[in-house]
Amino acid sequence: MARTALYGSKEVDPLLVLQTKVMILFYGTVTIVLVLGIPAAALLSNAAEKVKYTLDLAAVEGMDVAAATTAGGGGSTVISPAFNLTLRVENPRTFRPWCLDRGDVVVSYSGVALAWGRVPGFCVQKRSTAKLTVVPWGKNVHLSQELRERFVSELQEGTAKVYVEMKLHYYANFCMTAFSPSTGMVGISQELTLGGRDE
Numbered sequence: 222m223a224r225t226a227l228y229g230s231k232e233v234d235p236l237l238v239l240q241t242k243v244m245i246l247f248y249g250t251v252t253i254v255l256v257l258g259i260p261a262a263a264l265l266s267n268a269a270e271k272v273k274y275t276l277d278l279a280a281v282e283g284m285d286v287a288a289a290t291t292a293g294g295g296g297s298t299v300i301s302p303a304f305n306l307t308l309r310v311e312n313p314r315t316f317r318p319w320c321l322d323r324g325d326v327v328v329s330y331s332g333v334a335l336a337w338g339r340v341p342g343f344c345v346q347k348r349s350t351a352k353l354t355v356v357p358w359g360k361n362v363h364l365s366q367e368l369r370e371r372f373v374s375e376l377q378e379g380t381a382k383v384y385v386e387m388k389l390h391y392y393a394n395f396c397m398t399a400f401s402p403s404t405g406m407v408g409i410s411q412e413l414t415l416g417g418r419d420e
């Protein structure tokens with residue numbers, strides 16, 4: 222009991238009290254920033270994920286498979302196609318533009334690459350839509366007899382489809398780089414029907 226009385230009567234160092242208060246204030250602030258900052262960062266990255274990509278086929282060249290030359294021996298068909306693609310990028314983000322660095326595009330039919338090319342980098346302003354034309358092409362691509370026959374019949378039925386795959390890199394699209402990745406890759410893939418307009 223004597224001990225308690227001793228401690229109770231001890232003088233409190235005002236500097237220590239101030240130090241403790243400052244510490245509490247500091248850690249309190251850090252906690253509040255973390256508690257509010259992490260959901261805010263998550264919200265920003267969620268908004269980034271809502272950026273919408275749409276691919277359209279504006280024109281096709283060199284896919285006149287029926288009239289294409291046949292390479293000797295295996296009976297494979299040789300084509301040099303080009304696909305005029307329109308990429309639409311819709312950025313719903315309220316505060317930030319959405320920028321993509323350059324990337325690559327490949328157009329394939331039934332697993333066979335027909336055309337490929339580079340995609341230039343571009344930015345979409347906040348709350349707007351940007352359009353980009355890319356024309357991947359291929360030279361002397363061989364199609365097996367089986368694929369050629371399948372393609373010709375699908376074209377007649379109007380069901381011929383090519384698969385477009387784009388890989389685009391991005392960087393510094395977030396303002397809170399401490400919480401979200403500032404670089405990454407966007408994969409855009411879509412099946413496009415060749416409407417039989419083979420010009």
Ligand SMILES: *[C@@H]1O[C@H](CO)[C@@H](O)[C@H](O)[C@H]1NC(C)=O
Pocket residue numbers: 279280305306354356
């Ligand atoms: C792609 O198609 C669009 C629309 O038909 C046309 O304006 C543009 O010139 C074409 N681009 C190329 C490189 O063929």
